[in-house]
Amino acid sequence: MSLRERREFIQSQILETNRLLELTGDHPLMTPALQQRKEEFEEELKTLPVPSKQPRTVLFFAGGPVLGTRGIDAQFASTVIDHFLQMVKTQYSATKHGAVGQRGIRRGESEARLMLTGLPRGSFGLELSQPASEDFLASEQLSNVLVELTKVIESAGKDDESFAFALDEVSPRVLPRLKDFFKVISDSNARMRVVSGDLECQLDSQSVGQAFERVSATDTKDEIVEVRGIFRGATLDTWRFDFRSEDGRNISGGLGQDVTDDQALVMIHLTEKPCVAKLHQTQVTTRRGISRNRWELIELWEVPDIARLQ
Numbered sequence: 001m002s003l004r005e006r007r008e009f010i011q012s013q014i015l016e017t018n019r020l021l022e023l024t025g026d027h028p029l030m031t032p033a034l035q036q037r038k039e040e041f042e043e044e045l046k047t048l049p050v051p052s053k054q055p056r057t058v059l060f061f062a063g064g065p066v067l068g069t070r071g072i073d074a075q076f077a078s079t080v081i082d083h084f085l086q087m088v089k090t091q092y093s094a095t096k097h098g099a100v101g102q103r104g105i106r107r108g109e110s111e112a113r114l115m116l117t118g119l120p121r122g123s124f125g126l127e128l129s130q131p132a133s134e135d136f137l138a139s140e141q142l143s144n145v146l147v148e149l150t151k152v153i154e155s156a157g158k159d160d161e162s163f164a165f166a167l168d169e170v171s172p173r174v175l176p177r178l179k180d181f182f183k184v185i186s187d188s189n190a191r192m193r194v195v196s197g198d199l200e201c202q203l204d205s206q207s208v209g210q211a212f213e214r215v216s217a218t219d220t221k222d223e224i225v226e227v228r229g230i231f232r233g234a235t236l237d238t239w240r241f242d243f244r245s246e247d248g249r250n251i252s253g254g255l256g257q258d259v260t261d262d263q264a265l266v267m268i269h270l271t272e273k274p275c276v277a278k279l280h281q282t283q284v285t286t287r288r289g290i291s292r293n294r295w296e297l298i299e300l301w302e303v304p305d306i307a308r309l310q
Contacts, residue, residue, distance in 0.1 A: 017034055054143065058126065061185075062190065076190075150199050157210060163218075231270045234271075
């Protein structure tokens with residue numbers, strides 16, 4: 001029995017014991033025995049590792065594609081789920097492994113697998129959650145990704161500034177799928193509610209249409225640049241780097257998807273040394289001109305002396 005299954009079993013036994021205690025009242029024999037059993041379960045529950053947040057999102061829909069609480073258009077549901085899952089896999093890979101290319105396989109995307117585990121009532125809900133996993137760190141990361149994407153969905157229905165700030169937390173590769181996601185919902189004249197962890201957002205059909213327009217009007221520009229400065233280090237765990245340019249800018253981002261572990265180690269040995277960084281810069285600009293830059297470190301080489309940087 002896994003830790004998660006054991007925790008769920010103990011919790012169910014505590015609930016069942018409470019129910020029996022209500023039935024037995026002040027019985028001189030059964031009540032003390034049940035109370036002792038409850039206390040033993042509660043003590044064991046305290047000794048188990050604290051569980052990670054369960055990766056779970058519920059997408060609620062109403063309007064065009066939904067027939068009350070009875071059903072939802074199957075084509076609509078499958079298309080929306082596919083776009084959402086692709087965003088999840090992209091963002092999970094970017095969070096765990098750094099930069100994600102515009103196409104091709106995303107490292108670790110199998111760890112972001114979600115299942116359709118329920119059809120909650122309340123309009124019509126599609127519950128997506130992770131199968132039981134012993135990798136608590138991966139579960140925690142996936143749970144955070146679901147919350148991040150929910151924030152982006154919510155911000156897209158608000159205003160350009162909120163959307164621009166939310167985009168700072170996600171990979172630019174999420175944008176095309178986000179556009180497709182909102183297009184399907186907008187074209188179907190649907191309204192939606194998304195619940196991930198403790199976060200809940202709700203968009204009526206007008207907000208969905210505005211979100212689609214906002215995401216569609218967001219422009220991305222890619223270019224390769226070389227920047228001189230001091231390399232501040234990188235980590236193999238997060239695949240992230242920091243760089244301070246000679247003009248005082250702090251540049252942070254992910255190591256390129258083609259950078260190998262050996263190449264990353266070489267980069268780490270250049271920490272606090274004057275270097276030239278070859279970077280893939282992605283500039284994301286909203287329709288009102290609010291811009292954010294995302295950086296991917298492709299190559300790094302040392303400059304022999306500081307004079308070379310001036």
